[in-house]
Amino acid sequence: MPIRTHRGRSAVYRxxxxxxxxxxxxxxxxxxGLLVVATAVSYALPDKKPDSGPVIGGGSSITSVPTAVDTSATIPPRVSGLRTNTPSIAPPKTAAPDPAGVAVAVNWAKAWVNHPEGVTGEAWLEGLKPYTTDEFLPQMKSVDPKNVPASKVTGEGTAAESFVGSMKVRVPTDAGNxxxxxxKTPQxxxxxxxxxxx
Known part of the structure; x- marks a missing residue:
């Protein structure tokens, strides 16, 4: 094991x-000294910026004059303080409630509350399938029919919101609305x- 002394390479480093x-x-x-070295290095290195035209305020003569540039194609006009690139979307058009849509919602609610003791999740989903979109049915697979609090529909469905292609229908059950x-799907x-x- 070497002995550390005040001599040698480590002494020079210290x-x-x-x-x-x-x-x-x-x-x-x-x-x-460090500032002088940094300044010398910055002057010695070549400038990487390309010549972009005349220097403002420093040159005695201007050798090239830029032509007029059409900036309307690159910079959108500013109408207000905020710039948005999203297209404006018109709100959906309201419409009178369609009785067929309300009937589908009520029938779906009746199938949703129909979960007798011992019913399997697959059998319960088969009851919901005729009234459910193909996209929403896989999400319903995560619902356990035993966790559905309602057991019967207690009244008629009423449209809370109605638009041309969609509706929100409130259906009363024995566990609440x-x-x-x-x-409305095309097929x-x-x-x-x-x-x-x-």
């Missing part, structure tokens, strides 16, 4: 790196796309 910390004067001289969203007509307890 003297070299320890010199700036011996006194405030040494530290100031080291900082000034549920709001069922039905959408299947009105189908349930979502529901929530209200």
């Amino acid at each position: 003297r070299f790196w320890g010199w700036p910390l011996r006194s405030p004067r040494h530290l100031g001289m080291a900082i000034i 549920i709001e069922i969203e039905v959408v 299947q007509g009105w189908r349930v796309d979502n529901y929530q307890k209200v």
Whole structure:
């Protein structure tokens, strides 16, 4: 095992790196020396920026005059303080409630509350399938029929919101109201796309 002494390579390193910390004067001289080296290096390196035309305020003569540039193609006009690139979307048009859509929502609610003791999830989903969109049916696979609190529909469905292609229908059950969203599909007509307890 080597013995550390004040001599050798490590002693030279200690003297070299320890010199700036011996006194405030040494530290100031080291900082000034680093600034001089950094400035010299920055002047010695070539400028990577391409010549982009005349220098403003520093040159005595202008050798090239830029022509008029059409900026309307690159910069959109600013109408207000905010710039948006999203297209404006018109709100959906309201419409009178379609009785066929309300009937689909009520029939779906009747199938939703129909979960007798011992019913399997697959059998329960088969009851919902004729009234449910193909996209929403896989989401319903995560629902356990035992966790559905309602056991019967207690009244008629009423449209809470009605648009041209969708409706929200409230259906009362013995566990409270549920709001069922039905959408009009091109192939299947009105189908349930979502529901929530209200």
